[in-house]
Amino acid sequence: MTTELRVLQALRLKGRATPQDVAAAAGVPAERLEPVLAELGAAGHCEQARDRFKLTKPGRAHLEDLLARERTAVDQAALAAAYHEFDAHNSAFKQLVTDWQLKDGTTPNDHTDAEYDAKIVTRLAELHAGFAPLVDTLVGLAPRLEPYPARFGAALAKVEAGEHTWLARPMIDSYHTVWFELHEDLIGLAGLSRADEAAAGRAE
Known part of the structure; x- marks a missing residue:
């Protein structure tokens, strides 16, 4: 969950982000980020526009669920x-x-x-x-x-x-x-x- 949460939160904070922006903010190496973005896209949680990615409405809702679960562990x-x-x-x-x-x-x-x-x-x-x-x-x-x-x-x-x-x-x-x-x-x-x-x- 941690990698998924990091990537989704980076997308939320950045708005429309390049993979390089997401990798830096999420602390995820580029080679690991590509399949994560592909999985999130297939799930309908993010979408790509040219060289940038952004959260979808379902992705934002999914992120809120993940953040709520994270809060219970803090x-x-x-x-x-x-x-x-x-x-x-x-x-x-x-x-x-x-x-x-x-x-x-x-x-x-x-x-x-x-x-x-x-x-x-x-x-x-x-x-x-x-x-x-x-x-x-x-x-x-x-x-x-x-x-x-x-x-x-x-x-x-x-x-x-x-x-x-x-x-x-x-x-x-x-x-x-x-x-x-x-x-x-x-x-x-x-x-x-x-x-x-x-x-x-x-x-x-």
Whole structure:
């Protein structure tokens, strides 16, 4: 069930995804992913449009059933404590992304000030160092989350190497993209809704 669930959830989070996107998000090697996508397609749970795949309505319903079963196996008290800890990191990360996009809270950052950007990258590395142990804890609570440490690490490495689009650019596996998807997974694992979390100021 774990591979099927990982692939279906990756498709939900990505929307319309290439096999490469799904493989990275699900932590499934490409050679294993192809037959899984074929089986899901044959079952009517996903469909292909050119080089991309997406969930079908029956696939979304099947995914909800799998996620509900997964929740019953997760220590909800421990997850609630971890989610509370995540919330503090989430606030810091949202501020970091705001500062990356806006200087002084109002001026769009055109990224011509290398010193300013370097300070944000340093903050991201520091945030990552403090956040990584929590991600490991979350993986221990829900093993399906196992791809996240490597995904965060890969995005950070690219940012630190000067590829700054990997900090917050959508449509790639940027640090922000991975963060958003982890948050979505935590909301689901806790049996919450994004609408409720947004109303409480805990969701983007």
